[in-house]
Amino acid sequence: MLKLSRRAMLAGSAAAVALAACSRAPKEEVADAPAARTVPTYADGTAMAAGIAAGETTALEQVEAAVARANAVEPRINAIVTETFEVARSDAAGLLSGAFAGVPSFIKDLIDWRGAPTLAGSRGLAGHIATEDNPFARKWRGAGIVSLGKSATPEAGLISSTEPLSNGPTRNPWDVSRFPGGSSGGAAALVAARVVPFAHASDGGGSIRIPASTCGVFGLKPSRDRLPYSELGNAPPLQISVNHAVTISVRDSIALFRAAEANDGAYPPLGETAPLKRRLRIGFAPEPTTGTPLHPDTRAATEAAAQLCRDLGHTVIDFTMPIDGVKLTDAFLLYWAAGAGQFAQQVAAFSGKPIGPEIVEPWTLGLGGMAARRIGDLPAAIGYLLAFESVYHAMFGSLDVILSPVTGSPAVPIGDQAPDADYDTLMERVLGFASYTAPMNVAGAASMSVPLAWSPSGLPIGAMFSGRKGDDALLFELALELEAARPWADRKPPVSAT
Template structure:
């Protein structure tokens, strides 16, 4: 089976927003409330404020590395060797790499490279194809699958001159908010190795946070760029739908495309330049162009409080209220806001659409492996989602219709607002094992629902959204702030991100596990 064929109903590479919904409740058609609502901002909690952390001497992001290579100050091969050494220094502690392709990287670095990131080392998330490397999607049933060609997105990175050192870890099919696949074992958070790095781009975020590479490929169908960016203290932009390549040429289009490709980065400018390098020419949007820090002041809707039966962690509350105050201090108008939407209806629809994708993935893995859908080839979490979908397949046409109509509803939220500000997750990173895919299904669901509370509406709406690493908990865990706009607001979010990065730099903060 080709890489093009190994796609779920909505595309792999993402973890959805989920509510407090047990498998039993789902089978009965139940759902819970979307955790995006408003509450009055409170006084800033200084315990969540990070120290100002400008980049230390010698720190280089991808743009700087590419410039040094172009100027002859270093070489692509030297940068690849240095990154390999950094990977070896920390990999035993974080387990962020599924497949090392160091020899291929050395050969690529010794060849002719061109593009804006010529010679810069990175990693490709193990949900898309990079020619010559395995694509396992975190799944034991796909053992032996090696990509013959690049995916449409990976081809853009190769043309940009990026050198891949291997495939970064992801949960099976990107279906959960922790990166603990049975096929590879848990990936650990460099800030505290007893904690998860988030998912599904957990390996990518851990490798970037630990300083192995300045950026890494990531994807997001319900929060999978923003969640690990938040828990690992890096920057993560989820592009608008159709801004960057995702679907393979000739592949059947899903009913609703919720997943997007991009990256997690240390610097905002790397994210901007990677975005520009991968843009779809002549698409539905004008080219991103040059980006400068924001100058106009915004009206920001502040919605920190979960209302779906979950509790916002006190550290996350203090952090997001502090970010709201930072925005006020920068001259923006911050407005209390309540999302005017039917949270239970949206959540039920999103979860069932996501579960249908898990069911399709299970069928594809069975066809590839020649084995029946079973725990021999798929994790209990994936099987639980697939069974959930099977109980309500007759509802799928109506679910798809509702989700397709949600984009217009979402964009109506911005009447009188420019941006929404929310947490990314309901708490800092939780413990390794709490969301393990072979743990009791309902127990894992409870943990997931408490943790992932804000991200999926932007995927359904195709809207731009980003996690910005502006806060750390008193115990030293990163807590991202999520800023979300309309579909096509990528430029506005990048401008705001540059302003926030200048106001509260983060590049100099170092986790407990670092190769720098």
């Protein structure tokens, strides 16, 4: 017996209605066929949603346009792990509601989206299909967002690159010989290449801000527990990871934040936001607390961001973070490694195979091995990290915001942080590149990368503005002011679908 898909049934029903209408109308009363609609122009998600709501375009038209854009650039950037285009078409033809009803996007392949694979960048999870939505994904589905598939991530999101052995390297649209950062590298590459206006991203140690910086898009890491992350009861000793998005426009990030808020009373609702009016005291902290080198292009870009803030009337104060970066990094890395070890165990249980290079990557194995060797140090490390929150927030006694680099350099070449590189060499490279972002994860603080500069060779370099836990609205208002002062939306990479 022939089985019709939902899309085919919808199309068939529409055709039947149209035929019935024609059979009832006299021939001379049949109106001229409407003119063919043009392909929707690319816009941010707020504008797309408004156009759909006004009847100027449809969700299906927007999905088809986004699929065409994805097909145009994907062979060059390799940012999509799983395409769910047919499901997206079916969803777009149905009834959608919410702030972003009908707007196409991608879900990072670290969280479950019902009916789609969740592979977490791992060969050992092949065949895993999500049976229900992650709590954050439920918020996005409730907002009417249409997922086109899953975006690339390194294995378990464990590294600042996106070069999983399962899918091959994702490439930066600004220079395809370089990586897009990680772990939300696929998401940032797709947004930078103007495939979709925004994409889901998550940040456990910089994974929203790092790829936002290297791909020239906007990325805010929310405060801890401000947006849903995982099911209640599964919380680790210290929740360092958060969900949100990378976007072209700041207003999309704000609206997405508002649509996904936990609303559990821990924070007041975000409410309305506007470009910042009051002037801030901004601590300018360009030096890495770990003593690693800072690339001259990144230093120049961060200094330019500080000067822009001065030009806007903010008070910028030279500042040195009073923290032991080496000790913090060691504790954070051990906690991170323990997570890698747990992930390897989960993959082994799913695959039915022993932990080894057949199912998990060398980088994951190396981290897990370090955690096993230092398991006795883990309780003290967790205690240190828990105590760090008060240390971090004490830095804001006379400051409103801290300005620092996002990474130690612009995007590096593909292979520089490949997960099968020599472990010790790779560790040195990762720590040198991603030495700025983890403190905000440990403290649960709001932090964002704003695309304010490009290197002389044309690589984006974000500026990181960080506040206290709960300062999300303040950062959004500052971002709106910076966006108005130095717009970036019209600056597109060489690999762009528009």
